[in-house]
Amino acid sequence: MTVSIFVRIAVLRSIVAVALTLLLSSCKLAGGSPRGSGEPRVLKWAAAFPANWDPVVQGSGGGFRILALAYASLTEIDEQGTAQPGLAKGWDYNEVGDEVTFHLRPKLKFSDGTPVNAQAVKLYLERAKAQRNSALAGDLTSIDSVRVESELDVVLHLTQVDHQIPLLLGQRVAQITSPKAAQDLKALNGFPVGAGPFKVVELVPESHVFLKKNPDYWNADQIFIDEVRVYAGTDPAMVVSSIQTGVYDFAGLDASQVKAAESAGLDVVIQPGFNAANIAVNRNKKPFDDARVLEAARYAINRQEFVDKVTLGYGSATNQPFPKGYVAYDEESENLWPYDPEKAKQLLKDAGYAPGSLSVDFVLPAASPAAETIQAQLARVGINAKITISRNWSQSFFAKDLTLSIYGTTGRESPVQTLTAHFGPDGPLNLSSPFVSDEFLAAVKVARATPLGSPDYAKNLRAATRAALKSTPLIFTHSLPNLFVKSPRVSKLPAIPGQIHWTSVKLERK
Amino acid sequence: MADVDLGSVTRLRLERAARSVLGALAVFIPVFLLGTFVTYFLGYLSGLSPAHLQLGEAATPSAVARLEHEWGFDRPFIVQYVSWFGALLKGDLGVSWYNGRQVADLLSARAMISLSVAGLALVMGTVTGVILGTLAAVLQSTWIDRTITALTSFISVMPSFVVGIALVTVFAVTLELLPSAGYVPLEDGVWPWLSHLLLPAVALSFDTTASIARQLRVGLISAYRENYVIGASLRGFSDRRIFFVHVLPNGIAPALTVLGMKFPNLLGGAVVTEAIFGLSGYGKFASDSALRGDVPSVQGVLVVSVVLVVSFNVLVNSILNRVFPSAGRGA
Numbered sequence: 158m159t160v161s162i163f164v165r166i167a168v169l170r171s172i173v174a175v176a177l178t179l180l181l182s183s184c185k186l187a188g189g190s191p192r193g194s195g196e197p198r199v200l201k202w203a204a205a206f207p208a209n210w211d212p213v214v215q216g217s218g219g220g221f222r223i224l225a226l227a228y229a230s231l232t233e234i235d236e237q238g239t240a241q242p243g244l245a246k247g248w249d250y251n252e253v254g255d256e257v258t259f260h261l262r263p264k265l266k267f268s269d270g271t272p273v274n275a276q277a278v279k280l281y282l283e284r285a286k287a288q289r290n291s292a293l294a295g296d297l298t299s300i301d302s303v304r305v306e307s308e309l310d311v312v313l314h315l316t317q318v319d320h321q322i323p324l325l326l327g328q329r330v331a332q333i334t335s336p337k338a339a340q341d342l343k344a345l346n347g348f349p350v351g352a353g354p355f356k357v358v359e360l361v362p363e364s365h366v367f368l369k370k371n372p373d374y375w376n377a378d379q380i381f382i383d384e385v386r387v388y389a390g391t392d393p394a395m396v397v398s399s400i401q402t403g404v405y406d407f408a409g410l411d412a413s414q415v416k417a418a419e420s421a422g423l424d425v426v427i428q429p430g431f432n433a434a435n436i437a438v439n440r441n442k443k444p445f446d447d448a449r450v451l452e453a454a455r456y457a458i459n460r461q462e463f464v465d466k467v468t469l470g471y472g473s474a475t476n477q478p479f480p481k482g483y484v485a486y487d488e489e490s491e492n493l494w495p496y497d498p499e500k501a502k503q504l505l506k507d508a509g510y511a512p513g514s515l516s517v518d519f520v521l522p523a524a525s526p527a528a529e530t531i532q533a534q535l536a537r538v539g540i541n542a543k544i545t546i547s548r549n550w551s552q553s554f555f556a557k558d559l560t561l562s563i564y565g566t567t568g569r570e571s572p573v574q575t576l577t578a579h580f581g582p583d584g585p586l587n588l589s590s591p592f593v594s595d596e597f598l599a600a601v602k603v604a605r606a607t608p609l610g611s612p613d614y615a616k617n618l619r620a621a622t623r624a625a626l627k628s629t630p631l632i633f634t635h636s637l638p639n640l641f642v643k644s645p646r647v648s649k650l651p652a653i654p655g656q657i658h659w660t661s662v663k664l665e666r667k
Numbered sequence: 668m669a670d671v672d673l674g675s676v677t678r679l680r681l682e683r684a685a686r687s688v689l690g691a692l693a694v695f696i697p698v699f700l701l702g703t704f705v706t707y708f709l710g711y712l713s714g715l716s717p718a719h720l721q722l723g724e725a726a727t728p729s730a731v732a733r734l735e736h737e738w739g740f741d742r743p744f745i746v747q748y749v750s751w752f753g754a755l756l757k758g759d760l761g762v763s764w765y766n767g768r769q770v771a772d773l774l775s776a777r778a779m780i781s782l783s784v785a786g787l788a789l790v791m792g793t794v795t796g797v798i799l800g801t802l803a804a805v806l807q808s809t810w811i812d813r814t815i816t817a818l819t820s821f822i823s824v825m826p827s828f829v830v831g832i833a834l835v836t837v838f839a840v841t842l843e844l845l846p847s848a849g850y851v852p853l854e855d856g857v858w859p860w861l862s863h864l865l866l867p868a869v870a871l872s873f874d875t876t877a878s879i880a881r882q883l884r885v886g887l888i889s890a891y892r893e894n895y896v897i898g899a900s901l902r903g904f905s906d907r908r909i910f911f912v913h914v915l916p917n918g919i920a921p922a923l924t925v926l927g928m929k930f931p932n933l934l935g936g937a938v939v940t941e942a943i944f945g946l947s948g949y950g951k952f953a954s955d956s957a958l959r960g961d962v963p964s965v966q967g968v969l970v971v972s973v974v975l976v977v978s979f980n981v982l983v984n985s986i987l988n989r990v991f992p993s994a995g996r997g998a
Contacts, residue, residue, distance in 0.1 A: 292725060363947060390945075555725070556728045
């Protein structure tokens with residue numbers, strides 16, 4: 158069938174017409190609206206969305222950084238990790254150290270207009286201790302009861318002498334909620350009502366949350382951002398282009414994207430943190446109930462390989478639940494069980510295992526390069542770790558049913574809390590729980606009882622770290638700082654360990 | 668007399684409409700029942716528990732048992748299924764294990780984003796596919812036909828993440844014409860809304876473009892070879908009349924069938940595109956929920972997908988039956 162020139166011309170003419178229409182309409186629309194200097198300074202942040210907006214349910218995991226936009230905490234920490242005033246302008250311990258009174262700032266309000274007072278703090282702490290779905294109850298075992306002394310003074314009676322409380326009641330554990338909003342816990346968990354630097358104006362779960370500056374925030378004078386828009390995270394490979402093109406101003410950054418971000422002229426923010434990854438070994442189960450096997454596993458680990466391959470050089474090796482340089486990091490323990498594969502092989506031989514004859518289940522919540530590195534390193538000394546991915550991993554892990562697994566902590570503001578979570582008899586991260594050594598219990602008691610300002614504080618804390626490391630089979634491998642990327646229009650962020658603070662941060666208008 | 672004729676015609680039309688509706692229901696109901704049963708059964712088979720998402724570090728055996736009792740997981744499977752299906756019929760897709768929200772609310776919050784992208788991708792894919800397919804058929808065996816065939820083959824095998832990254836690199840990073848990611852609601856303005864949709868829609872439309880272009884080309888060329896077209900040509904009908912009256916209506920059926928199947932694919936299959944362009948849509952929700960092991964959310968997505976796929980197939984079949992009565996006879 159021959160097709161006439163008429164049809165050809167008609168079809169071509171239609172194509173040209175459609176193309177021109179699209180082009181013209183796009184040019185017409187592309188003008189956009191002009192940006193004036195009076196427009197609000199808006200920070201656009203791409204982040205992993207927290208599942209819960211009630212800090213009591215959310216717990217002390219990484220999501221607290223987003224919640225900290227809407228909630229203010231009782232205390233803060235500074236760049237050295239030292240406790241600083243927050244909603245509380247100060248605190249006093251009694252002479253024994255088993256009672257602490259927090260003095261709140263006057264005339265503060267939650268975003269729903271409810272006053273921030275001692276009663277609100279009491280209700281929050283009691284809720285965090287007793288609420289059925291509280292993720293913070295385990296962090297508050299040192300608090301026995303809470304008493305309202307006056308409108309602005311709240312007294313915490315402790316179960317033991319514990320000078321860590323001002324550190325404990327920081328952003329991860331004590332983001333105080335409005336007592337009025339907490340009357341409807343379901344609603345509060347879907348829409349935060351706090352006294353933080355910003356107020357939520359719109360929230361669509363796992364999509365976005367829009368916030369406006371809260372003029373009633375206790376440190377509002379130091380907040381220079383008018384609006385924050387947080388969007389549920391984007392693909393790690395697209396973060397750099399998204400910041401480069403102004404879609405976002407700030408986002409978490411994968412180590413693999415650091416060079417791309419630098420090449421694009423963006424600011425890579427290496428925020429200090431308490432992150433530390435470990436190999437969790439259960440000394441209550443075979444074959445790790447044999448101290449020689451346990452020791453062999455410790456000598457089998459080459460930490461530098463994690464730094465090179467897992468963190469791509471941006472992390473650091475650590476055999477402790479703290480990064481090097483932190484007050485609780487014990488330099489004396491730095492060379493405990495160094496990498497020595499020959500010694501590991503000999504220990505396995507002494508324990509009666511021929512090369513390659515020892516197999517162990519290695520159960521993980523998700524595939525990870527770190528786990529594969531562990532598997533390869535154990536294989537080099539003759540331990541065959543069989544990887545299984547289990548979506549119900551947490552049930553087995555926290556029930557202490559696993560033999561070998563991994564865990565990564567984002568840490569706590571209180572180093573004693575970090576130690577007890579990992580090494581304590583009820584520590585959720587102690588896979589060998591209820592195992593605990595008497596030496597650790599004694600050392601941690603001393604550390605807890607040491608006032609934060611005492612000249613012995615660092616020494617006692619490090620002694621507790623040392624006792625912890627010698628007691629249990631957790632094998633720490635590496636620490637990766639929190640990596641972020643920001644647009645150059647966002648000024649430098651305060652380097653507060655583990656946190657993201659917008660106090661004093663300035664934003665150039667586009 | 669005229670009244671009687673009109674009444675008969677109306678009755679006939681009503682009967683035909685009723686037959687059509689009953690036919691559609693006869694397809695929809697069994698597929699829906701089977702699809703939803705398989706959906707629930709898969710969730711049951713997964714052995715997942717809300718404990719891993721809700722208890723975190725507090726997932727002690729007693730806490731897990733208490734939580735599973737609260738969710739009714741200690742009941743027999745069939746009791747759980749009947750309870751879930753009963754709620755489903757009332758529009759209740761359950762509650763997300765991850766954040767405790769109603770799955771129906773979570774899905775409806777994403778509907779506008781996904782419908783916008785999928786709708787635009789469908790329009791783009793259809794317009795481009797029809798233009799390319801028609802052009803290739805009309806100019807068959809020329810270099811234009813060969814070029815179009817090569818182009819459609821190429822874009823049909825391009826993974827959407829490659830297309831997405833390439834579009835961002837060219838149009839967002841290098842030319843700075845369009846935003847590289849994100850979504851702006853329509854209330855914020857037509858251009859901001861459209862500008863955020865263009866790149867993901869283009870990336871998503873490639874598959875539709877290629878499928879429609881290829882099916883249309885084959886359909887039209889086949890129709891051009893039919894005796895009635897040759898006869899019409901010999902009778903001296905104009906080329907325009909031959910194309911629009913004889914060729915296009917008879918050659919469009921395969922493309923129309925493909926089109927009907929594409930929309931559900933665009934809506935549910937946009938996982939990678941939505942991830943690359945930072946869109947919190949239906950596809951990203953499905954993949955995030957599956958990765959988290961949030962069973963009620965995944966089941967909700969699957970149920971909506973079953974409804975969409977079956978509905979679109981029924982719709983397309985109805986159109987095909989209307990346009991081509993022979994299709995209904997299986998001829």
